[in-house]
């Protein structure tokens with residue numbers, strides 16, 4: 001059986017559950033005070049823990065999961081020994097890119113990379129965009145980008161914003177660091193389920209694992225249950241750990257598809273705080289698509305502005321004057337030059353950040369209004385790039401759909 005490490009962000013209260021999760025100080029992804037002992041961490045404070053968990057590719061039903069020390073003081077290794085309830089289809093789960101490579105086959109299919117394990121929502125988004133595609137799981141977003149750049153796959157799909165939690169900043173930063181083009185978007189209605197071992201009830205749970213975004217989206221239910229939260233790499237990874245652990249007091253928040261795939265019971269459905277819980281995903285490819293006017297299109301751009309008090313007004317005015325709607329504005333720090341000391345002789349010395357502005361506007365590049373707006377905009381930009389022009393996903397994502 002192939003084993004790979006997987007990162008688990010957890011609440012330091014986890015030791016009470018008997019989960020031998022230990023701190024991983026080198027890469028504190030959530031900015032946690034690692035000196036804080038487990039017992040001191042309050043319930044909803046997530047911290048960065050690393051668990052070397054099995055991402056078993058061909059699990060056997062008679063194996064038992066045990067947690068043991070890896071020899072590295074900062075890590076534990078979960079050895080799969082009992083995979084109670086683990087669905088046999090899991091034998092078909094492909095290897096994650098970034099691990100031992102891809103086990104792929106049918107080159108006639110569009111191959112779409114995504115971050116996570118089979119059963120993750122991002123895989124749902126890939127299948128919504130390309131129902132017959134071959135989905136290729138990747139260990140992280142960067143691997144998904146690189147797998148397109150190196151021709152291992154044709155496209156990558158990644159979450160960019162959630163209607164409840166907001167922007168996924170990591171992916172905005174990766175868009176600028178890589179040269180891929182946005183060729184599509186997918187709006188996915190996320191209906192979270194609470195999953196557990198067969199026969200378990202909600203009241204049996206003392207700990208619930210999921211992707212940090214999913215934990216936030218289900219905060220009310222988690223608070224009412226009074227359980228400890230553990231953040232993991234993706235929702236499917238949470239389902240998988242619950243299946244591998246074989247414990248009745250650990251649950252996962254994931255999709256109903258993940259429940260089926262990992263052989264878990266659905267203890268509750270639609271548990272997110274807000275019925276309308278939509279995540280928007282982007283589809284990336286090596287080449288841009290030819291913009292049309294046959295249907296509604298959206299264009300995504302990124303730029304930095306000159307330093308001038310009127311510049312933002314002028315930049316946004318380029319679109320307003322042409323009646324072009326802006327559907328998203330995001331700003332991110334310009335990382336290679338984050339600070340500039342402004343010498344203001346009257347007010348003393350101040351420090352300001354420099355930003356990149358990401359804008360999505362509702363027009364196709366084939367529309368002359370968009371071309372004039374961009375010409376106008378570039379009169380006040382220092383840096384400018386078109387990230388992509390692509391058809392709008394017009395799916396009705398109201399709760400009833």
Ligand SMILES: O=C(O)C(=O)C[C@]1(C(=O)O)C=C[C@@H](O)C=C1
Pocket residue numbers: 116119120121122123159162168190211213214233234235236279
């Ligand atoms: O964890 C998953 O299943 C994912 O696909 C990731 C992700 C995200 O990053 O927001 C996608 C949609 C849901 O909002 C929760 C998690």
